[in-house]
Amino acid sequence: MRVIVLPLLFGLIAVSCSPKASGEASNLAQISDARVLQYAIPGKELYDTYCANCHQKEGTGLGKLIPPLRDADYFKASIHRSIWIMRNGIKGPLVVNGQEYNQPMPANPNLKPLEIAQIATYLYNSWGMKEGVIDAPRVEVYLRNPPTEN
């Protein structure tokens, strides 16, 4: 265990100490569980690459065009649905925190279950949420069955 934890901790300290990243390190700094961090660290990289252009690094979304993930009732209501959306995209109107959004989100057919698991673990352990590890087998189950929430 110690073998895994130490490099993770050093990685995190390095990130926290880099002046450029100081604001952004806060989400990972909230996480103390080593297994969650193992997913969340690559998850943050993937999020910044695949999602942050639209949803923004801090998950705030963008005006009336892009819904927020941070402090968002829709996002909190269903991990299954969020994972389905990450892979398959979504179109049609949806309401987040009382605001209607109606722009299509493109699918991500190339994201592997492990990568989706890492992104989901990162997001669902940020901004005060503490959902623990969302692992690849769980993501595979979610992707086989459309969510019942809509």
Ligand code: HEC
């Ligand atoms: C090209 C811009 C774009 C990208 C890139 C994108 N999204 Fe979205 N996303 C949207 C839009 C627009 C909606 C609202 C769709 C609608 O109105 O039907 C949305 C909706 C969502 C929702 C449901 C609404 C909510 O606020 O919870 C989730 C969850 C989500 N996106 C997560 C992600 C994640 C995670 C990624 C990266 C893998 C990602 N999105 C990449 C534009 C984007």
